[in-house]
Amino acid sequence: MNKAKRKAIIAGNWKMNKTATEAAALIGELVPSVKGAGCEVVICTPFTSLCKAVELCRGTNIHVGAENVHFEKSGAFTGEISAGMLVDLGVEYVIVGHSERRQYFAETDETVNKRAKAALAAGLKVIVCVGVTEELVRMQTKIALQGVSAEEMQRVVIAYEPVWAIGTGRTATSEQAQEVCAAIRKVVGELYGQAVAEATTVQYGGSMNAANADELLEKPDVDGGLIGGASLKADAFGAIVAAASK
Ligand code: PEP
Numbered sequence: 344m345n346k347a348k349r350k351a352i353i354a355g356n357w358k359m360n361k362t363a364t365e366a367a368a369l370i371g372e373l374v375p376s377v378k379g380a381g382c383e384v385v386i387c388t389p390f391t392s393l394c395k396a397v398e399l400c401r402g403t404n405i406h407v408g409a410e411n412v413h414f415e416k417s418g419a420f421t422g423e424i425s426a427g428m429l430v431d432l433g434v435e436y437v438i439v440g441h442s443e444r445r446q447y448f449a450e451t452d453e454t455v456n457k458r459a460k461a462a463l464a465a466g467l468k469v470i471v472c473v474g475v476t477e478e479l480v481r482m483q484t485k486i487a488l489q490g491v492s493a494e495e496m497q498r499v500v501i502a503y504e505p506v507w508a509i510g511t512g513r514t515a516t517s518e519q520a521q522e523v524c525a526a527i528r529k530v531v532g533e534l535y536g537q538a539v540a541e542a543t544t545v546q547y548g549g550s551m552n553a554a555n556a557d558e559l560l561e562k563p564d565v566d567g568g569l570i571g572g573a574s575l576k577a578d579a580f581g582a583i584v585a586a587a588s589k
Contacts, residue, residue, distance in 0.1 A: 348541045351382035351560070351587045352500055352567040354470060355574025356410060356438060356548075359389060366392035369577060370399045376581030380404055381588030382567060385436050386574065387470075390424055397433040408436030408470070411444060414457035426465030437462050438569070440472045440487060442506045452486035459487055459499070468498040470569060472548070474506045477526050484530045493535045500544045501527050502569040508549025510571055514559070520547040521562035528564055553582035560587050 361369060366388055377384045387408035388396050396407045413423035429437060439462065440455035455471065462469045473483040484501060491499065503523045505515050515523075524545045532540035547559050548569030559565055567587055573579040 346563055346566065349544050349566055352385060352544050352546060353380075353382055353580075353584045353587045354385035354387060354408065354436070354438075354500075354502075354546070354567070354569050355580055356441065356569055356571050357386065357388045357392075357574060358410070358443070358571060360575055361388065361392055363392045363395045367395050367399060369575070370396060370405070372577035373405060373580060374399075374403050376577045377405060377584045378403070380584045382584060384584055385470075387436065387438050393429070393432050393434055401433075406435045407433070408438060408468075409434050410438050410441065412437045412439065412458050412462050412467070414454065414461040416461070426462045426467055429462075429467060430465050434467070436468045436470060438470045438472060438502075440483070442472060442474050442504055442509055446506075452483055455483075455487045456489050460490055463491060463495045463498060468500065470500045470502050470546070472502045472504050472569070473527065474504045474509075477523050480523055480527060481530050484527055485534065488531075488534060493539050496531070496535055496539050496543060500546060500567075501531070502546040502548045503527055504548035504569060510550070512550050514550045514552075514555050515547065517558045517562050517565075520559050520565050524562070524564040524566075551583060553579050553586075556583040556586035557589075560589075 385406045439458040444450040471487045473480045528540045544566040546567045546569050547565045551568040552573045
């Protein structure tokens with residue numbers, strides 16, 4: 344597999360952190376810290392900060408994403424946000440299927456698939472999160488991608504996030520991350536063929552930080568990271584971006 348054939352992407356998942364005012368301050372620190380990065384840089388913020396983030400990241404190398412999206416286009420879904428609404432704001436990416444959504448908000452493989460398809464149909468780029476055991480990861484990947492075309496795969500990123508590593512300070516070893524990221528790429532290959540598999544970005548997520556990023560990111564099938572805690576500090580996030588830029 345040739346790593347040069349795909350983009351390394353470092354994406355921050357801010358979760359339910361930062362008011363819009365605080366987000367503006369963090370983005371002010373992030374812009375100089377990731378300027379000139381040799382990888383794609385994404386920040387996924389709460390809905391309330393998206394407007395501000397899009398405005399402040401315009402003309403920089405930071406791309407803005409949301410943390411969730413509803414699968415219907417509009418209607419009686421109180422509290423939900425559609426893909427079209429995100430596109431209209433200038434949002435480019437969206438995370439779907441994060442393990443916290445699966446655990447606390449009854450997200451299922453089927454709704455992850457519906458959200459991914461709705462987001463892709465609206466023109467968004469999608470970061471699909473899968474986790475747990477290698478066997479489950481294979482199944483979650485297959486279900487999430489049902490009905491997604493090979494052409495749409497150009498806008499799909501898959502993030503392997505072992506649930507036990509998220510927000511715990513426990514990281515998968517680089518060998519474990521490599522093994523499962525390679526297994527995900529194999530599934531993509533089975534579904535879409537070798538060329539699509541080689542072009543698809545597969546991230547690792549789970550307590551990635553400035554100290555362990557180098558080792559994880561140098562693995563051949565680990566094309567970047569989805570970063571929670573460390574994405575809330577400009578210096579830590581900047582260091583991970585620098586590691587992915589080597
Ligand atoms: C995440 O929320 O996707 C994540 C990987 O969190 P953390 O980096 O804090 O483990």
